[in-house]
Amino acid sequence: MDEFEDQEIAKLLRLKRYEQPPPGYFENFLHEFHRRQRDELLRQPVWRICLDRAHDFIFRLNLPTLTSYPVAAAAVLICAAVISLQIYQTPEPARFTRDRPALGGFSAAGSADAEWTLASPVATRVFGTQPLRKSNESAYTHRAATPPRYVLDSVPVSYETTFKF
């Protein structure tokens, strides 16, 4: 059996020894290859071709890597915007002056305006009997809004009027 097949193969090889491709075969090989490839592709439906091309394009661009940074940055910006909107919401109008009931016949809101005088170029304020805000509340507000006051007077507070002793 094997011997028969060997003989057949040897015969075929002898016959094929002198076979040559037709003239111009190698010159047209690449062109023919592309033509046959296109023919093969055209057997598929158009939608399949478009899908395959889109898939190839996405893989070539490595789209997940390219989109991760902008998406992350956009997410951070959105979060920051939401948080800042919650923090800097328009506060309610300060009601501690208007809502305070009149004390001893004077209105705290009215007196706050009246306490400013034009008697001196330096604004002189006569403080009312009731503080508008407690010092702790005031300090809390200042702490959130302004830096602390770093103290150093321009003139010593020590003061003597005459040479009395």
Place this chain on the structure above:
Amino acid sequence: MRAKLAGVFWVAVTLSFFAGAGLLRAQEQSATTISREVKDVFERAAKAVVKIHAIDPHGELCGTGFFVDPTGTLYTAYSVGGEAENFTIEVKGRKYAARQVLTDIRSGLAMLKVDLATPALPIGKSEELEVATPVVTIGYPLDLPETPNFGMIAGFDRKYLGRYFSTTHLRVNLPAQRGEAGAPLLNLKGEVVGIVVSSLENSSSCYAVPIEAAEKIRSDFVRFGEVRHGWIGANVSEAAAPVEGSRAEITEILDPTPAADSGIKPGDILLQVGKVKVHEPEDVLDASFFLTAGDVVPITVMRGNEKLTLNVQADFHPASKQPPLIASPLSPNRAIPLNLQSAPERTP
């Protein structure tokens, strides 16, 4: 002859070269020595200097203070600790609650207390200072960490911009920044000789209260639980001519005051009050400041050709007639007015 002259010339040139080099070397060594001394003072003293946070009606304030005993007593300026509350001190990034113990606007100082075992700065003598004596401060300018500053004593002033101080202030050529009120003024031995209380023009120099003034109010507090500035009740003006080296003439005796009771009369020339020698009317400021109400003080006057020494028991100074402040046990961060009616009987 010419060869001799040339030899002398070259010898002189060589000597002057070596002398110049030696001088340069000495200057470098001197600068290095000062730098080393300042660094040494800073390293030893900085651990006893703290940043003070407090709250007053205008908001949060920051200043400097320093410990003067190991039980947590600290000095600062009145502008820091005088009219604020909710004190905290910051040491190495950690904050501790402090309370106001004593304030004295007459000297411009305040005393706080922290319940901690603390390092303390040694107390020096401002009397030993002279103009151009080098000094160092350590403070907390703005929101910066502890910072050394080096300068020198520029003067001893009793008056600035037309106002007399209660006691002589030390003017220091040393740039103090905001936040450094209450900083210690140290000599190069590392001893406190003053407390920074204010700046001058452009913050190029500053005023410090002598440490003796702070020790006076602390001594009063330890003895009586309050500051007791003393008062005799006499008015002093400049005499037409000096007598026994003094131009301080007593022109008025207020009644009823210890001066009226002691026999001091208008026209007497004041020579000495306690240990303070008087040469001119301004000397009375220091003499008066260190009087303690209740203490008996010898006063030497010249009446005609007779020198008299009179023992006078000082009364309370009119400026301290308002109730002094003591620490409140109910509200530990706030001083309360002391009711003198309920105070223990005063000791003379």
